[in-house]
Amino acid sequence: MIGKLDLYRVFSVVAKNSSFSRAAKDLYMTQPAVSQAMKQLEKELGTRLFNRTPKGVTLTTEGSLLYEYTNSALGLLVAGEEKLFEFKNLTTGQLKIGVGDTISRFFLMPYLEAFHTMYPNIKLQMFNGTTSEICNFIKSGEADVGFCNFPVEDLTLQLTVCTEVQDIFVCGEKYRTLETKSLSYEDLSKFPLIFLEKKSNSRKYVENYLFAKGIQIAPEFELGSHDLVLEFARSNLGIACVTKEFSKDYLQRGLLYELTLLESIPKRSIGMCYLKSVPLSRAATKFVEIIENKDERKRINRRT
Incomplete structure (x- = not known):
C-alpha cells in the first residue's frame, strides 16, 4: 500500500503535469496506479482534488490549496535531505569542544x-572550564567531546588517554640557589608556594600525592591559570608547581629553573572524554578518529 507521503508526492507530480499519463512516466509508474493513488488520496481527504477532462486534469479549488502546501512541504523535505547529506559529508556542521x-x-x-x-x-565552538566543568558540559550536551586532566572518575564517560605530563616545581632568579640541591617535599613546604586554584584537577592530583606523603600544603598564591602561575614564579613570588610540558618556553629561555626533587611526582595523563550512551555527531566522530589515530598524532607532533 502506498504511504501518505508517497500519495502527496504523486499528487504533486500529477498537478505539475496536469496529466495522469505524463505523471506516470515521470514516476515510473503505470497510469492506472497513478489514477488509483489519487482516488485513494481524495477518499482519505474526503474532497475532490482534480477535475478530470479528456485532455487531462486540472486542480479544483481545494486541490490548488493543497498543492501550495504540498509543494512547500516537499521542498522542505528535499532541503532537509540535502542538509543531512552535507552533514554526512562534513561540508557543514558544528564541533563543540570543552x-x-x-x-x-x-x-x-x-x-x-x-x-x-x-x-x-x-564550525568549531570551544567551551572553557576546569575538568569538572568540562565533564558537565559533555553530560549536559553543551559539548560533544572534552579534553582535560585525568584522572576522571565517571562511568558515563568514555575516557581515552592522549598523553602523559609531568608536574614539577620551578623558581625564578631569587630562589635559583635551590637549583643545585636535591629537595624533599618537606623542604619545599617551607617556601612560599604558588599553585593553581583548588578546583583544578592537576592541583588536586599533586595535593593528594603530597598528602599521602605526609605533607599538607598551604600555598601562598592560588591562581586561575597556568600562565599566571608561571608569571608569579618568574616574578620571584615563590616556588611554583607547574606542568613541565607546558612550561618549556620559560625553562628553555632561562626565565624559570626546574628544581631537583628527591622523589619525582608520578606522571599523570591528559585525556579525551565523551558520553558512552550518546552517538557522536559526524564531525565529532572524525575529530575523535584523528586524536585516536596514532600515526596521525605522530605526524602532527613531528610537524609541531
Missing part, C-alpha cells in the same frame, strides 16, 4: 588546525 586554556594551547591546537584544514566548513 577544554581548558592551557591544554588547548599546548596540546589540542595542532589537532584543531589539522581538523580545520581537512573540514574547513565545520
Whole structure:
C-alpha cells in the first residue's frame, strides 16, 4: 500500500503535469496506479482534488490549496535531505569542544588546525572550564567531546588517554640557589608556594600525592591559570608547581629553573572524554578518529 507521503508526492507530480499519463512516466509508474493513488488520496481527504477532462486534469479549488502546501512541504523535505547529506559529508556542521586554556594551547591546537584544514566548513565552538566543568558540559550536551586532566572518575564517560605530563616545581632568579640541591617535599613546604586554584584537577592530583606523603600544603598564591602561575614564579613570588610540558618556553629561555626533587611526582595523563550512551555527531566522530589515530598524532607532533 502506498504511504501518505508517497500519495502527496504523486499528487504533486500529477498537478505539475496536469496529466495522469505524463505523471506516470515521470514516476515510473503505470497510469492506472497513478489514477488509483489519487482516488485513494481524495477518499482519505474526503474532497475532490482534480477535475478530470479528456485532455487531462486540472486542480479544483481545494486541490490548488493543497498543492501550495504540498509543494512547500516537499521542498522542505528535499532541503532537509540535502542538509543531512552535507552533514554526512562534513561540508557543514558544528564541533563543540570543552577544554581548558592551557591544554588547548599546548596540546589540542595542532589537532584543531589539522581538523580545520581537512573540514574547513565545520564550525568549531570551544567551551572553557576546569575538568569538572568540562565533564558537565559533555553530560549536559553543551559539548560533544572534552579534553582535560585525568584522572576522571565517571562511568558515563568514555575516557581515552592522549598523553602523559609531568608536574614539577620551578623558581625564578631569587630562589635559583635551590637549583643545585636535591629537595624533599618537606623542604619545599617551607617556601612560599604558588599553585593553581583548588578546583583544578592537576592541583588536586599533586595535593593528594603530597598528602599521602605526609605533607599538607598551604600555598601562598592560588591562581586561575597556568600562565599566571608561571608569571608569579618568574616574578620571584615563590616556588611554583607547574606542568613541565607546558612550561618549556620559560625553562628553555632561562626565565624559570626546574628544581631537583628527591622523589619525582608520578606522571599523570591528559585525556579525551565523551558520553558512552550518546552517538557522536559526524564531525565529532572524525575529530575523535584523528586524536585516536596514532600515526596521525605522530605526524602532527613531528610537524609541531
